[in-house]
Amino acid sequence: MNNRTRLNRRDVMKTSALALGGGLLMSEPLGAYPKGVNTNSTPSQLKISDMRVATVVKPGPSPCPIIRLDTNQGVYGLGEVRDGASATYALFLKSRLVGENPLQLDKLFRKIKQFGGHARQGGGVCAVEMALWDIAGKVYNAPVYAMVGGGKFRDKVRVYADTTESKDPKIYAQRMKERKEVMGLTWLKMDLGVEMVSDTPGTVTGPSELSQWEENNLEHPFIANEVTDKGIAMLSEYVAAVRDAVGMEIPLSMDHLGHLGVKSIIRLGKAYEKFNLEWIEDVIPWTYTDLLKEISDQSPTPILTGEDIYLKEPFRVLCEKHAVSKIHPDLATSGGILETHKIGDMAEEYGVPMAMHFAGTPVSCMANVHCAAATQNFLALENHSLDVPWWSSMVQEYTKTPIVNHGWIEVPDRPGRFVPGEQPESQVVAELGPGRFVGSRQLDRLLERRDRGVQVGTGAVGLELGDPHVS
Numbered sequence: 001m002n003n004r005t006r007l008n009r010r011d012v013m014k015t016s017a018l019a020l021g022g023g024l025l026m027s028e029p030l031g032a033y034p035k036g037v038n039t040n041s042t043p044s045q046l047k048i049s050d051m052r053v054a055t056v057v058k059p060g061p062s063p064c065p066i067i068r069l070d071t072n073q074g075v076y077g078l079g080e081v082r083d084g085a086s087a088t089y090a091l092f093l094k095s096r097l098v099g100e101n102p103l104q105l106d107k108l109f110r111k112i113k114q115f116g117g118h119a120r121q122g123g124g125v126c127a128v129e130m131a132l133w134d135i136a137g138k139v140y141n142a143p144v145y146a147m148v149g150g151g152k153f154r155d156k157v158r159v160y161a162d163t164t165e166s167k168d169p170k171i172y173a174q175r176m177k178e179r180k181e182v183m184g185l186t187w188l189k190m191d192l193g194v195e196m197v198s199d200t201p202g203t204v205t206g207p208s209e210l211s212q213w214e215e216n217n218l219e220h221p222f223i224a225n226e227v228t229d230k231g232i233a234m235l236s237e238y239v240a241a242v243r244d245a246v247g248m249e250i251p252l253s254m255d256h257l258g259h260l261g262v263k264s265i266i267r268l269g270k271a272y273e274k275f276n277l278e279w280i281e282d283v284i285p286w287t288y289t290d291l292l293k294e295i296s297d298q299s300p301t302p303i304l305t306g307e308d309i310y311l312k313e314p315f316r317v318l319c320e321k322h323a324v325s326k327i328h329p330d331l332a333t334s335g336g337i338l339e340t341h342k343i344g345d346m347a348e349e350y351g352v353p354m355a356m357h358f359a360g361t362p363v364s365c366m367a368n369v370h371c372a373a374a375t376q377n378f379l380a381l382e383n384h385s386l387d388v389p390w391w392s393s394m395v396q397e398y399t400k401t402p403i404v405n406h407g408w409i410e411v412p413d414r415p416g417r418f419v420p421g422e423q424p425e426s427q428v429v430a431e432l433g434p435g436r437f438v439g440s441r442q443l444d445r446l447l448e449r450r451d452r453g454v455q456v457g458t459g460a461v462g463l464e465l466g467d468p469h470v471s
Contacts, residue, residue: 042073043101043103043139043140044101045072045073046071046072046073046075046101046102046103046135046139047071047072047098047099047100047101047102048069048070048071048097048098048099048100048101048102049070049071049072049098050069050070050094050098051067051068051069051070051090051091051093051094051097051098052067052068052070053065053066053067053068053087053090053091054066054068055087056361056394058361058385058388058391059385059387059388060083060359060384060385060388061083061084061359061360061384062083062084063083063084064080064081064083064360064361064364065080065081065085065086065087065090065123065127066078066079066080066081066127066361066363067079067080067081067087067090067091067127067128067131068131069097069102069128069131069132069135071102071135075135075138075139076131076134076135077102077130077131077132077133077134077135077136077138078130078131078134078363079126079127079128079129079130079131079132079134079363079364079367080127080130080332080360080361080363080364080367081123081124081126081127081332082120082122082123082126082127082330082332082333082360082364083332083359083360084120085120085121085123085124086120088124089116089120089121089122089123089124089125089127090123090124090127090128091124092115092124093112093115093124093125093128096111096112096115097112097128102131102132102135102136103132103135103136103139105129105132105133105136105338106338108128108132109125109129109132109335109336109338109339112125112128113125113311113335116310116311116335117310118308118309118310118333119308119310119333120333121310122310122311122332122333122334122335123332123333125335125336126331126332126333126334126335126336127332128336129335129336129337129338129339130331130332130336130337130363130364130367133147133148133336133337133338133367133370134415137415138415140415141415142415143370143411143412143413143414143415144337144367144370144371144415145370145371145373145374145411146374148337148338148341148370148371148374149341149373149374149375150374151374152373152374152411153373153374153375153376153378154372154373154378154411155373155410155411156408156409156410156411157368157369157372157373157378157380157381157408157409157411158186158187158379158380158381158407158408159185159187159380159381159382159383159404159407159408159409160185160187160188160189160251160253160355160380160381160382160383161179161183161185161188161189161382161383161384161386162189162190162191162255162382162384163175163176163179163188163189163190163191164387165190165191165192165196167196169237169238169240169241169242170241172190172238172241172242173238173241173242173244173245173246174245176188176190176242176245176246177245177246179386180246180250183386183406183407184405184406184407184408185407186250186251186407186408187250187251187252187253187278187379187380187407188242188246188250188251188252188253189252189253189254189255189382190238190239190242190252190253190254190255191254191255191256192235192238192239192254192255192256192257193256193257193258194225194227194231194235194257194258194260195258196234196235196238197231197234197235198231200230200231200234202228202230202231203227203228203230203231203234204225204226204227204228204231205225205226205227205228206223206224206225206226207223207224210223218259219259219284219285220259220260220261220283220284220285221261221262221284221288221291223259223260223261224261225258225259225260225261225264226260226261226263226264227258227260227264227267227268232267232268232271235268235271236271236272236275239254239272239275239277240275243275248276251278251380252275252276252277252278253277253278253279253280253281253304253355254272254277254279254280254281255280255281255282256281256282257280257281257283260283262284262291262294262295265280265283265284265295265299266294266295266298266299268280268299268301269295269298269299269300269301269303270298270299270300270301272301273300273301277301277302278302278326279301279302279303279304279325279326279355280299280301280302280303280304281304281305281328282304282305282307283295283303283305286305286306286308286309286314286318289317289318289321289323290323292305292318292323292324293321293322293323296322296323296324296325302324302325302326303323303324303325303326304324304325304326304327304328304355305318305324305327305328306318306324306327306328306329306330306334306357307328307329307330307333307357308330308333309329309333309334310333310334310335311334311335311339312334312335312339312342312343312346315327315329315334315343315346315347316346319346319347319349319350319352320350322350322352324352325352326352326353326354326355326379327343327347327352327353327354327355328354328355328356328357329343329354329356329357330356330357330358330359331356331358331364331367331368331371332358332360332364336367337367337370337371340356340371340375341371341374341375344371344375344376344377344378345375345376345377347377348376348377352377353377353378353379354375354377354378354379355378355379355380355381355382356368356371356372356378356380356381356382357382358381358382358383358384359382359383359384359385361385361391361394362391362392362394362395362398362403365381365383365403365409366395366403366412368381369381369409369411369412370411373411381409383404386404391403392404
Protein backbone atom coordinates (compact mmCIF):
# COMPACT_ATOMS: atom_id res chain seq x y z
CA MET A 1 0.00 0.00 0.00
CA ASN A 2 1.59 3.30 -1.02
CA ASN A 3 1.59 6.55 0.93
CA ARG A 4 -0.97 8.12 -1.36
CA THR A 5 -3.44 5.35 -0.66
CA ARG A 6 -2.99 5.76 3.06
CA LEU A 7 -3.49 9.51 2.80
CA ASN A 8 -6.69 9.12 0.78
CA ARG A 9 -8.09 6.66 3.25
CA ARG A 10 -7.25 8.96 6.15
CA ASP A 11 -8.97 11.87 4.41
CA VAL A 12 -12.04 9.78 3.79
CA MET A 13 -12.27 8.68 7.40
CA LYS A 14 -12.02 12.28 8.57
CA THR A 15 -14.66 13.62 6.26
CA SER A 16 -17.27 10.95 5.78
CA ALA A 17 -16.72 7.42 7.04
CA LEU A 18 -17.60 8.04 10.66
CA ALA A 19 -21.05 9.28 9.74
CA LEU A 20 -21.94 7.08 6.83
CA GLY A 21 -19.25 4.86 5.40
CA GLY A 22 -18.80 2.18 8.02
CA GLY A 23 -21.99 0.24 7.39
CA LEU A 24 -22.60 1.14 3.78
CA LEU A 25 -19.71 -0.21 1.76
CA MET A 26 -18.16 -2.90 3.92
CA SER A 27 -18.81 -5.44 1.20
CA GLU A 28 -15.78 -3.89 -0.53
CA PRO A 29 -12.23 -4.09 0.81
CA LEU A 30 -11.27 -1.03 2.80
CA GLY A 31 -8.59 -0.24 0.27
CA ALA A 32 -11.32 0.31 -2.34
CA TYR A 33 -12.95 3.07 -0.30
CA PRO A 34 -11.36 6.08 -2.05
CA LYS A 35 -12.71 4.83 -5.38
CA GLY A 36 -16.26 5.40 -4.20
CA VAL A 37 -15.79 8.89 -2.84
CA ASN A 38 -16.24 12.11 -4.77
CA THR A 39 -12.62 13.21 -4.79
CA ASN A 40 -13.62 16.61 -6.17
CA SER A 41 -15.29 17.40 -2.86
CA THR A 42 -13.82 18.34 0.51
CA PRO A 43 -16.93 18.22 2.71
CA SER A 44 -15.76 20.59 5.42
CA GLN A 45 -15.02 23.28 2.82
CA LEU A 46 -18.09 22.78 0.65
CA LYS A 47 -20.14 25.94 0.07
CA ILE A 48 -23.32 26.73 -1.86
CA SER A 49 -22.45 29.13 -4.67
CA ASP A 50 -25.67 29.58 -6.68
CA MET A 51 -29.23 28.47 -7.30
CA ARG A 52 -30.51 27.82 -10.82
CA VAL A 53 -33.95 26.90 -12.11
CA ALA A 54 -35.61 25.14 -15.04
CA THR A 55 -39.35 24.72 -15.41
CA VAL A 56 -40.86 21.52 -16.79
CA VAL A 57 -44.33 21.68 -18.34
CA LYS A 58 -46.10 18.34 -18.55
CA PRO A 59 -49.67 17.03 -18.83
CA GLY A 60 -51.49 16.99 -15.55
CA PRO A 61 -50.37 19.04 -12.52
CA SER A 62 -47.89 21.56 -13.90
CA PRO A 63 -45.62 23.52 -14.25
CA CYS A 64 -42.92 21.84 -12.17
CA PRO A 65 -39.95 24.10 -11.32
CA ILE A 66 -36.70 22.18 -10.81
CA ILE A 67 -33.90 23.89 -8.91
CA ARG A 68 -30.19 23.19 -8.94
CA LEU A 69 -27.97 24.15 -6.04
CA ASP A 70 -24.39 24.63 -7.22
CA THR A 71 -21.34 24.51 -4.97
CA ASN A 72 -17.79 25.80 -5.01
CA GLN A 73 -16.49 22.27 -5.66
CA GLY A 74 -18.57 21.32 -8.68
CA VAL A 75 -21.01 19.09 -6.80
CA TYR A 76 -24.63 20.06 -7.35
CA GLY A 77 -28.01 18.90 -6.12
CA LEU A 78 -31.47 18.92 -7.70
CA GLY A 79 -34.77 19.61 -5.97
CA GLU A 80 -38.29 20.32 -7.13
CA VAL A 81 -40.79 22.99 -6.15
CA ARG A 82 -44.24 21.46 -5.83
CA ASP A 83 -46.25 21.12 -9.03
CA GLY A 84 -48.24 24.23 -9.91
CA ALA A 85 -46.15 26.53 -7.71
CA SER A 86 -43.80 29.33 -8.70
CA ALA A 87 -40.04 28.91 -8.75
CA THR A 88 -39.99 32.15 -6.76
CA TYR A 89 -40.75 30.16 -3.59
CA ALA A 90 -37.25 28.69 -3.92
CA LEU A 91 -35.39 31.57 -5.56
CA PHE A 92 -36.02 34.05 -2.77
CA LEU A 93 -34.22 31.67 -0.38
CA LYS A 94 -30.94 32.02 -2.27
CA SER A 95 -29.61 34.83 -0.10
CA ARG A 96 -30.04 32.63 2.97
CA LEU A 97 -28.13 29.76 1.37
CA VAL A 98 -25.16 31.08 -0.60
CA GLY A 99 -21.96 30.62 1.37
CA GLU A 100 -23.44 27.93 3.62
CA ASN A 101 -22.18 24.35 3.78
CA PRO A 102 -24.93 22.25 2.13
CA LEU A 103 -24.03 19.27 4.32
CA GLN A 104 -25.41 21.11 7.35
CA LEU A 105 -28.85 19.95 6.28
CA ASP A 106 -30.81 20.17 9.50
CA LYS A 107 -29.26 23.50 10.41
CA LEU A 108 -30.16 24.99 7.02
CA PHE A 109 -33.67 23.55 7.10
CA ARG A 110 -34.30 25.13 10.49
CA LYS A 111 -32.99 28.39 9.09
CA ILE A 112 -35.30 28.53 6.07
CA LYS A 113 -38.43 26.67 7.19
CA GLN A 114 -39.90 29.92 8.54
CA PHE A 115 -40.28 31.03 4.91
CA GLY A 116 -42.52 28.09 3.92
CA GLY A 117 -46.22 27.53 4.40
CA HIS A 118 -49.09 25.19 3.70
CA ALA A 119 -49.90 23.92 0.20
CA ARG A 120 -47.72 25.36 -2.59
CA GLN A 121 -46.10 27.88 -0.25
CA GLY A 122 -43.96 25.10 1.18
CA GLY A 123 -42.58 24.19 -2.23
CA GLY A 124 -39.45 26.31 -2.13
CA VAL A 125 -38.23 25.11 1.26
CA CYS A 126 -38.90 21.52 0.25
CA ALA A 127 -37.09 21.89 -3.08
CA VAL A 128 -34.00 23.21 -1.30
CA GLU A 129 -34.15 20.36 1.22
CA MET A 130 -34.28 17.78 -1.57
CA ALA A 131 -31.31 19.39 -3.31
CA LEU A 132 -29.30 19.39 -0.07
CA TRP A 133 -29.84 15.66 0.33
CA ASP A 134 -28.87 15.12 -3.31
CA ILE A 135 -25.56 16.90 -2.65
CA ALA A 136 -24.97 14.93 0.55
CA GLY A 137 -25.59 11.63 -1.22
CA LYS A 138 -23.06 12.49 -3.92
CA VAL A 139 -20.41 13.73 -1.49
CA TYR A 140 -20.69 10.77 0.86
CA ASN A 141 -21.48 8.24 -1.89
CA ALA A 142 -24.51 7.01 0.03
CA PRO A 143 -28.16 6.58 -0.88
CA VAL A 144 -30.42 9.13 0.80
CA TYR A 145 -32.50 6.49 2.58
CA ALA A 146 -29.38 5.33 4.42
CA MET A 147 -28.66 8.82 5.72
CA VAL A 148 -32.27 9.68 6.57
CA GLY A 149 -33.49 6.46 8.14
CA GLY A 150 -30.38 4.41 8.78
CA GLY A 151 -31.47 1.87 6.20
CA LYS A 152 -34.53 0.78 4.28
CA PHE A 153 -37.62 -1.25 5.13
CA ARG A 154 -38.31 -2.21 1.51
CA ASP A 155 -36.45 -2.71 -1.77
CA LYS A 156 -39.26 -1.39 -3.93
CA VAL A 157 -42.00 1.17 -3.41
CA ARG A 158 -45.63 0.50 -4.25
CA VAL A 159 -47.30 3.01 -6.62
CA TYR A 160 -50.96 3.87 -6.95
CA ALA A 161 -52.67 6.18 -9.42
CA ASP A 162 -56.04 7.62 -10.27
CA THR A 163 -57.78 6.96 -13.57
CA THR A 164 -59.48 9.16 -16.13
CA GLU A 165 -63.16 9.33 -15.26
CA SER A 166 -66.08 8.42 -17.48
CA LYS A 167 -69.76 9.05 -16.81
CA ASP A 168 -70.40 5.56 -18.11
CA PRO A 169 -69.74 3.21 -15.15
CA LYS A 170 -68.75 0.35 -17.47
CA ILE A 171 -66.15 2.44 -19.29
CA TYR A 172 -64.80 3.79 -16.00
CA ALA A 173 -64.54 0.24 -14.64
CA GLN A 174 -62.74 -0.96 -17.78
CA ARG A 175 -60.16 1.81 -17.43
CA MET A 176 -59.56 0.80 -13.82
CA LYS A 177 -59.17 -2.82 -14.90
CA GLU A 178 -56.52 -1.81 -17.44
CA ARG A 179 -54.60 -0.04 -14.69
CA LYS A 180 -54.48 -3.35 -12.87
CA GLU A 181 -53.99 -5.83 -15.70
CA VAL A 182 -51.98 -3.82 -18.26
CA MET A 183 -49.95 -1.45 -16.07
CA GLY A 184 -49.66 -3.92 -13.24
CA LEU A 185 -50.79 -1.59 -10.46
CA THR A 186 -51.46 -3.31 -7.15
CA TRP A 187 -53.30 -0.31 -5.64
CA LEU A 188 -55.94 1.74 -7.45
CA LYS A 189 -57.62 5.10 -6.93
CA MET A 190 -60.75 6.56 -8.49
CA ASP A 191 -61.97 10.15 -8.52
CA LEU A 192 -65.71 10.18 -7.91
CA GLY A 193 -67.38 13.49 -7.20
CA VAL A 194 -71.00 14.57 -7.17
CA GLU A 195 -70.46 16.32 -10.50
CA MET A 196 -70.58 12.83 -12.04
CA VAL A 197 -74.29 12.61 -11.21
CA SER A 198 -75.39 16.22 -10.63
CA ASP A 199 -76.77 16.53 -14.18
CA THR A 200 -79.47 14.09 -13.16
CA PRO A 201 -82.38 15.81 -11.36
CA GLY A 202 -82.83 14.89 -7.72
CA THR A 203 -79.21 13.92 -6.96
CA VAL A 204 -77.76 17.03 -5.28
CA THR A 205 -79.37 19.72 -3.15
CA GLY A 206 -77.66 23.10 -3.10
CA PRO A 207 -77.98 26.84 -3.79
CA SER A 208 -78.18 27.86 -7.43
CA GLU A 209 -76.35 30.66 -9.22
CA LEU A 210 -73.23 30.63 -7.06
CA SER A 211 -70.64 33.13 -8.22
CA GLN A 212 -67.34 31.90 -9.57
CA TRP A 213 -65.64 33.21 -6.45
CA GLU A 214 -68.00 31.24 -4.21
CA GLU A 215 -67.49 28.05 -6.21
CA ASN A 216 -63.70 28.36 -6.23
CA ASN A 217 -62.95 29.83 -2.81
CA LEU A 218 -65.59 28.86 -0.28
CA GLU A 219 -64.71 25.76 1.72
CA HIS A 220 -66.91 22.69 1.92
CA PRO A 221 -69.05 23.61 4.97
CA PHE A 222 -70.01 26.97 3.49
CA ILE A 223 -71.35 25.84 0.10
CA ALA A 224 -74.43 24.08 1.55
CA ASN A 225 -74.34 21.26 -0.99
CA GLU A 226 -75.82 17.93 0.14
CA VAL A 227 -76.11 14.70 -1.81
CA THR A 228 -79.48 12.93 -1.88
CA ASP A 229 -80.28 9.24 -1.53
CA LYS A 230 -80.70 9.11 -5.30
CA GLY A 231 -77.27 10.69 -5.78
CA ILE A 232 -75.65 8.24 -3.37
CA ALA A 233 -77.25 5.32 -5.18
CA MET A 234 -75.95 6.53 -8.55
CA LEU A 235 -72.44 7.13 -7.18
CA SER A 236 -72.46 3.66 -5.65
CA GLU A 237 -73.13 2.21 -9.09
CA TYR A 238 -69.73 3.47 -10.23
CA VAL A 239 -67.92 1.88 -7.30
CA ALA A 240 -69.84 -1.37 -7.74
CA ALA A 241 -68.86 -1.51 -11.42
CA VAL A 242 -65.21 -0.93 -10.56
CA ARG A 243 -65.21 -3.60 -7.85
CA ASP A 244 -66.87 -6.04 -10.26
CA ALA A 245 -64.09 -5.33 -12.78
CA VAL A 246 -61.03 -5.41 -10.52
CA GLY A 247 -62.20 -7.60 -7.67
CA MET A 248 -62.32 -7.07 -3.93
CA GLU A 249 -58.72 -8.12 -3.32
CA ILE A 250 -56.92 -5.05 -4.69
CA PRO A 251 -56.83 -1.91 -2.52
CA LEU A 252 -59.07 0.86 -3.89
CA SER A 253 -59.06 4.48 -2.73
CA MET A 254 -61.28 7.45 -3.62
CA ASP A 255 -60.69 11.19 -4.02
CA HIS A 256 -62.49 14.36 -5.15
CA LEU A 257 -65.88 13.64 -3.61
CA GLY A 258 -66.91 17.26 -4.12
CA HIS A 259 -67.76 20.22 -1.88
CA LEU A 260 -70.23 18.51 0.42
CA GLY A 261 -71.38 18.96 3.98
CA VAL A 262 -70.23 16.81 6.86
CA LYS A 263 -73.44 14.79 7.04
CA SER A 264 -73.30 13.96 3.34
CA ILE A 265 -69.73 12.71 3.69
CA ILE A 266 -70.79 10.47 6.58
CA ARG A 267 -73.66 9.07 4.52
CA LEU A 268 -71.33 8.37 1.61
CA GLY A 269 -68.86 6.71 3.95
CA LYS A 270 -71.62 4.39 5.13
CA ALA A 271 -72.82 3.67 1.60
CA TYR A 272 -69.29 2.78 0.45
CA GLU A 273 -68.64 0.42 3.38
CA LYS A 274 -69.54 -2.67 1.37
CA PHE A 275 -66.86 -1.82 -1.21
CA ASN A 276 -64.09 -1.93 1.40
CA LEU A 277 -62.30 1.23 0.27
CA GLU A 278 -58.87 2.00 1.71
CA TRP A 279 -59.90 5.62 2.19
CA ILE A 280 -61.92 8.59 1.01
CA GLU A 281 -59.62 11.56 0.65
CA ASP A 282 -59.71 15.24 1.64
CA VAL A 283 -63.42 15.13 2.38
CA ILE A 284 -63.26 18.56 4.08
CA PRO A 285 -60.30 20.93 4.64
CA TRP A 286 -57.77 19.45 7.06
CA THR A 287 -57.97 22.50 9.34
CA TYR A 288 -61.38 21.43 10.67
CA THR A 289 -60.00 18.82 13.04
CA ASP A 290 -63.16 18.36 15.10
CA LEU A 291 -65.31 17.92 12.00
CA LEU A 292 -62.87 15.35 10.62
CA LYS A 293 -63.07 13.56 13.96
CA GLU A 294 -66.86 13.55 13.70
CA ILE A 295 -66.70 12.07 10.21
CA SER A 296 -64.10 9.47 11.21
CA ASP A 297 -66.13 8.39 14.22
CA GLN A 298 -69.29 7.84 12.17
CA SER A 299 -67.95 6.69 8.78
CA PRO A 300 -66.98 3.01 8.47
CA THR A 301 -64.92 3.99 5.41
CA PRO A 302 -61.47 5.30 6.46
CA ILE A 303 -60.72 9.04 6.12
CA LEU A 304 -57.39 10.38 4.81
CA THR A 305 -55.92 13.88 4.46
CA GLY A 306 -52.63 15.77 4.48
CA GLU A 307 -51.36 16.69 1.01
CA ASP A 308 -51.43 20.42 1.76
CA ILE A 309 -50.02 20.34 5.31
CA TYR A 310 -46.64 21.95 6.00
CA LEU A 311 -44.42 20.51 8.74
CA LYS A 312 -45.00 17.86 11.36
CA GLU A 313 -46.98 19.72 14.03
CA PRO A 314 -50.41 19.83 12.28
CA PHE A 315 -50.10 16.13 11.49
CA ARG A 316 -49.51 15.45 15.16
CA VAL A 317 -52.80 17.16 16.04
CA LEU A 318 -54.70 14.98 13.55
CA CYS A 319 -53.02 11.81 14.77
CA GLU A 320 -53.36 12.56 18.48
CA LYS A 321 -57.10 13.10 18.11
CA HIS A 322 -57.47 10.22 15.62
CA ALA A 323 -59.33 12.65 13.39
CA VAL A 324 -58.25 10.61 10.36
CA SER A 325 -57.45 6.95 9.75
CA LYS A 326 -54.47 7.58 7.50
CA ILE A 327 -52.27 10.55 6.58
CA HIS A 328 -51.12 11.63 3.15
CA PRO A 329 -48.27 14.18 3.10
CA ASP A 330 -46.87 15.58 -0.12
CA LEU A 331 -43.12 15.65 0.37
CA ALA A 332 -42.87 18.81 -1.76
CA THR A 333 -45.12 20.60 0.77
CA SER A 334 -44.68 18.78 4.08
CA GLY A 335 -41.06 19.84 4.60
CA GLY A 336 -38.96 17.60 2.39
CA ILE A 337 -37.40 14.19 2.87
CA LEU A 338 -36.35 14.23 6.53
CA GLU A 339 -39.41 16.09 7.83
CA THR A 340 -41.73 13.67 6.00
CA HIS A 341 -39.83 10.73 7.45
CA LYS A 342 -40.32 12.29 10.90
CA ILE A 343 -44.03 12.72 10.15
CA GLY A 344 -44.29 9.03 9.34
CA ASP A 345 -42.46 8.00 12.51
CA MET A 346 -44.66 10.28 14.61
CA ALA A 347 -47.86 8.92 13.04
CA GLU A 348 -46.72 5.36 13.66
CA GLU A 349 -46.70 6.07 17.40
CA TYR A 350 -50.46 6.68 17.17
CA GLY A 351 -51.13 3.67 14.95
CA VAL A 352 -51.66 5.80 11.84
CA PRO A 353 -50.21 4.60 8.49
CA MET A 354 -48.86 6.98 5.85
CA ALA A 355 -49.50 7.11 2.13
CA MET A 356 -47.70 9.79 0.09
CA HIS A 357 -49.17 12.27 -2.38
CA PHE A 358 -47.06 13.11 -5.43
CA ALA A 359 -47.74 14.71 -8.82
CA GLY A 360 -44.41 16.07 -10.09
CA THR A 361 -41.37 14.99 -12.11
CA PRO A 362 -38.84 12.19 -11.50
CA VAL A 363 -36.74 14.56 -9.36
CA SER A 364 -39.35 14.79 -6.63
CA CYS A 365 -40.46 11.22 -7.30
CA MET A 366 -37.10 9.74 -6.35
CA ALA A 367 -36.93 11.92 -3.26
CA ASN A 368 -40.26 10.34 -2.29
CA VAL A 369 -38.92 6.87 -3.02
CA HIS A 370 -35.98 7.28 -0.65
CA CYS A 371 -38.27 8.64 2.07
CA ALA A 372 -40.78 5.82 1.57
CA ALA A 373 -38.05 3.20 1.71
CA ALA A 374 -36.82 4.55 5.05
CA THR A 375 -40.26 4.92 6.71
CA GLN A 376 -41.80 1.83 8.30
CA ASN A 377 -45.51 2.76 8.22
CA PHE A 378 -45.50 3.76 4.53
CA LEU A 379 -48.33 2.35 2.38
CA ALA A 380 -48.11 3.56 -1.23
CA LEU A 381 -46.87 6.48 -3.35
CA GLU A 382 -49.15 8.32 -5.75
CA ASN A 383 -48.19 9.03 -9.35
CA HIS A 384 -50.03 11.37 -11.73
CA SER A 385 -47.91 10.76 -14.84
CA LEU A 386 -48.41 7.11 -15.76
CA ASP A 387 -50.01 8.20 -19.03
CA VAL A 388 -47.18 10.62 -19.97
CA PRO A 389 -44.93 8.51 -22.24
CA TRP A 390 -41.78 10.63 -21.82
CA TRP A 391 -42.04 11.16 -18.06
CA SER A 392 -39.42 8.55 -17.11
CA SER A 393 -37.00 9.61 -19.83
CA MET A 394 -36.55 13.02 -18.26
CA VAL A 395 -33.86 11.13 -16.32
CA GLN A 396 -31.15 9.79 -18.59
CA GLU A 397 -30.77 6.40 -16.94
CA TYR A 398 -34.50 5.69 -17.34
CA THR A 399 -34.74 6.26 -21.09
CA LYS A 400 -35.06 2.49 -21.70
CA THR A 401 -36.54 1.15 -18.47
CA PRO A 402 -39.43 3.10 -16.94
CA ILE A 403 -39.21 4.37 -13.39
CA VAL A 404 -42.60 2.85 -12.55
CA ASN A 405 -42.38 -0.80 -13.57
CA HIS A 406 -45.57 -2.87 -13.17
CA GLY A 407 -46.76 -0.80 -10.26
CA TRP A 408 -43.46 -0.57 -8.39
CA ILE A 409 -40.37 1.64 -8.22
CA GLU A 410 -37.08 0.01 -7.34
CA VAL A 411 -35.23 1.77 -4.53
CA PRO A 412 -31.81 2.78 -5.89
CA ASP A 413 -28.77 1.91 -3.79
CA ARG A 414 -26.61 4.57 -5.40
CA PRO A 415 -26.42 8.31 -4.75
CA GLY A 416 -29.21 10.15 -6.51
CA ARG A 417 -28.24 11.82 -9.78
CA PHE A 418 -31.35 13.34 -11.35
CA VAL A 419 -30.31 14.66 -14.74
CA PRO A 420 -33.14 15.90 -17.00
CA GLY A 421 -32.96 14.19 -20.38
CA GLU A 422 -33.03 15.67 -23.84
CA GLN A 423 -36.58 14.68 -24.78
CA PRO A 424 -38.15 17.68 -26.55
CA GLU A 425 -41.61 16.79 -25.26
CA SER A 426 -40.53 17.57 -21.71
CA GLN A 427 -40.60 21.26 -22.63
CA VAL A 428 -37.81 22.30 -20.31
CA VAL A 429 -38.50 25.95 -20.93
CA ALA A 430 -35.61 27.64 -19.15
CA GLU A 431 -32.81 27.43 -21.71
CA LEU A 432 -30.64 30.50 -21.22
CA GLY A 433 -26.94 30.09 -20.63
CA PRO A 434 -25.08 26.77 -20.50
CA GLY A 435 -27.30 23.74 -19.99
CA ARG A 436 -30.95 23.80 -19.06
CA PHE A 437 -30.79 25.82 -15.87
CA VAL A 438 -30.96 29.60 -15.70
CA GLY A 439 -28.59 31.15 -13.18
CA SER A 440 -30.04 33.49 -10.59
CA ARG A 441 -27.97 36.42 -11.88
CA GLN A 442 -29.63 35.93 -15.26
CA LEU A 443 -32.97 35.80 -13.48
CA ASP A 444 -32.21 39.10 -11.77
CA ARG A 445 -31.50 40.70 -15.14
CA LEU A 446 -34.68 39.24 -16.61
CA LEU A 447 -36.73 40.58 -13.73
CA GLU A 448 -35.15 44.01 -14.12
CA ARG A 449 -35.99 43.97 -17.84
CA ARG A 450 -39.56 42.92 -17.09
CA ASP A 451 -39.92 45.71 -14.54
CA ARG A 452 -38.77 48.18 -17.21
CA GLY A 453 -41.50 46.90 -19.51
CA VAL A 454 -39.28 44.75 -21.72
CA GLN A 455 -41.03 41.58 -22.86
CA VAL A 456 -39.50 38.38 -21.48
CA GLY A 457 -40.59 34.76 -21.36
CA THR A 458 -41.45 34.15 -25.02
CA GLY A 459 -40.35 30.55 -25.23
CA ALA A 460 -36.76 30.72 -24.05
CA VAL A 461 -37.67 31.48 -20.47
CA GLY A 462 -40.67 30.07 -18.66
CA LEU A 463 -40.23 31.26 -15.11
CA GLU A 464 -43.70 32.49 -14.33
CA LEU A 465 -42.63 36.08 -14.80
CA GLY A 466 -46.10 36.88 -15.96
CA ASP A 467 -47.42 33.94 -17.97
CA PRO A 468 -47.32 30.59 -16.16
CA HIS A 469 -48.37 28.77 -19.31
CA VAL A 470 -45.37 29.77 -21.44
CA SER A 471 -43.72 26.82 -23.14
